[in-house]
Amino acid sequence: MKGSTARPRISQCMIVKNEEDTIERALSWGKGIMSEQIVVDTGSTDRTVELAEKMGAQVYHFQWIDDFAAAKNFAIEKAKYEWIAFLDADEYLTKEGAEFLLHAIRQLHPLGTESLITAWVNLKDDGTVLTVGSQRRIFRNLPTLKYDGRIHESIIATDDHPIPTVDMTKELSIFHTGYGDTGAAKKKGRNLKMIQRELEEHPDDFSMWAYLGQEYMDRENLDDAEEALRKALSLMPEDWRERYDVIMSLSAERLLQILISKPEPNESDIMDCYRKATEMWSEEADFDFLLVQYFLEKEDWEAAEFHMRRSLEIVEEHGTMNKSMLVAANMQRAYELLAVCCFNNGKLDECVRYTTILLKQDPHLMSTLVVMLKAFRRDPNIGGLGEAGAGEVAGFLGNTFYNFSTLKDRLFVLRAAMGAEYGEMVKVMREIYFSPEELAVVDSALSKQ
Numbered sequence: 001m002k003g004s005t006a007r008p009r010i011s012q013c014m015i016v017k018n019e020e021d022t023i024e025r026a027l028s029w030g031k032g033i034m035s036e037q038i039v040v041d042t043g044s045t046d047r048t049v050e051l052a053e054k055m056g057a058q059v060y061h062f063q064w065i066d067d068f069a070a071a072k073n074f075a076i077e078k079a080k081y082e083w084i085a086f087l088d089a090d091e092y093l094t095k096e097g098a099e100f101l102l103h104a105i106r107q108l109h110p111l112g113t114e115s116l117i118t119a120w121v122n123l124k125d126d127g128t129v130l131t132v133g134s135q136r137r138i139f140r141n142l143p144t145l146k147y148d149g150r151i152h153e154s155i156i157a158t159d160d161h162p163i164p165t166v167d168m169t170k171e172l173s174i175f176h177t178g179y180g181d182t183g184a185a186k187k188k189g190r191n192l193k194m195i196q197r198e199l200e201e202h203p204d205d206f207s208m209w210a211y212l213g214q215e216y217m218d219r220e221n222l223d224d225a226e227e228a229l230r231k232a233l234s235l236m237p238e239d240w241r242e243r244y245d246v247i248m249s250l251s252a253e254r255l256l257q258i259l260i261s262k263p264e265p266n267e268s269d270i271m272d273c274y275r276k277a278t279e280m281w282s283e284e285a286d287f288d289f290l291l292v293q294y295f296l297e298k299e300d301w302e303a304a305e306f307h308m309r310r311s312l313e314i315v316e317e318h319g320t321m322n323k324s325m326l327v328a329a330n331m332q333r334a335y336e337l338l339a340v341c342c343f344n345n346g347k348l349d350e351c352v353r354y355t356t357i358l359l360k361q362d363p364h365l366m367s368t369l370v371v372m373l374k375a376f377r378r379d380p381n382i383g384g385l386g387e388a389g390a391g392e393v394a395g396f397l398g399n400t401f402y403n404f405s406t407l408k409d410r411l412f413v414l415r416a417a418m419g420a421e422y423g424e425m426v427k428v429m430r431e432i433y434f435s436p437e438e439l440a441v442v443d444s445a446l447s448k449q
Helices: 023-028 048-054 068-078 095-111 181-187 192-201 206-218 222-235 238-242 246-261 267-280 286-297 301-318 325-329 331-344 348-361 366-378 387-400 407-419 423-433 436-447
Strands: 010-016 036-041 058-061 083-086 115-123 129-140 145-148 154-157 165-167 173-176
Touching: 010 023, 010 068, 010 095, 023 036, 023 048, 036 048, 036 068, 048 058, 058 068, 068 083, 068 145, 083 095, 095 115, 095 129, 129 154, 129 325, 192 206, 206 222, 206 246, 222 246, 246 267, 246 286, 267 286, 286 301, 286 325, 286 331, 301 325, 301 331, 325 331, 331 348, 331 366, 348 366, 348 387, 366 387, 366 407, 366 423, 387 423, 407 423, 407 436
Parallel strands: 010 036, 010 083, 036 058, 115 165, 115 173
Antiparallel strands: 083 129, 115 129, 145 154
């Protein structure tokens, strides 16, 4: 048995190749928390190894054989402590997350837990969230737990025992930068040769066809991506349709994205793909979320509202663990789109209700406030009262979301009123809440934009 069971420790492991831009961040978050840091280099030609050694990591070399599982299992063999945190060089925990992880491991270790499921947050280059999923990257260092799969590898129990796992997706997040433009460009095509090799050996491997479709999408080769994804779904066994599978669900989602993005989308094809996907994976909310975008483009507000509500209902019932990653990453946007649909369908009270919920969470959502003010302007019981109604709205905003003693908040509301083309509201804000000196500065600034 590796290490001490009384006070379990964590070995941080990773495999790398030419990661000089991210290796320091990849190691820094674990300093003082991880008991050892193991870096397995698979053939770097940049300063990756030098920087890793400089930061005190144990660096080993592994000859690349087109097999991610083999390289990762080599790293595991070098680990000497009870638990392993296996993150890539473009992934990291926050310092607070790392400290929480160590505390959680020490609480769970005596209970026989063998792995943790964490949230997996994919970030764009600007730091905003792209998608949110979940991953098994933290597991007990046992001889029976190994990586399996030449590509898109995963942890399995070699003796087929059920792996006791704790869901910590709400408490712990791994942040991943590899799907931003910079990371995607670096990885573009990296896996294509390995996938094609797998398909040569196993031409009916539906999951590899799914990965091939993803690879073609990353290359923006949408015709070949569509063909590969259709092939993947057609080869999928019938019994696979009886359980949720993230790889195949994403294949249906990607196919739906391709159909919607065509210059002249065929609605019959889109809805046929949607129906088949929802029949197989009724707990996936992203299918409906994609249709919202499609119907918004067509200004079919009723259809858009229907699918937005259905998407949110699915999330409420089934959660977002390993599913509904688009909705999970865009929850604020989802409710704002629902408010927009309600506005355009004449459901003004509901529009105000949804925008109120959003603004209570973050009062400085400009587009949300604009939608709210448009609803107030259109409401005959408020907008029909002219300046008196606008004065009531201003009072509501000042008492609920904003501190009108600060210029920042007053200016924010004034800009939103202008964006909503709510003339009476603009007039009320200018006459009541701004001094002449402030208005001179504001007007000067606005005239330069």
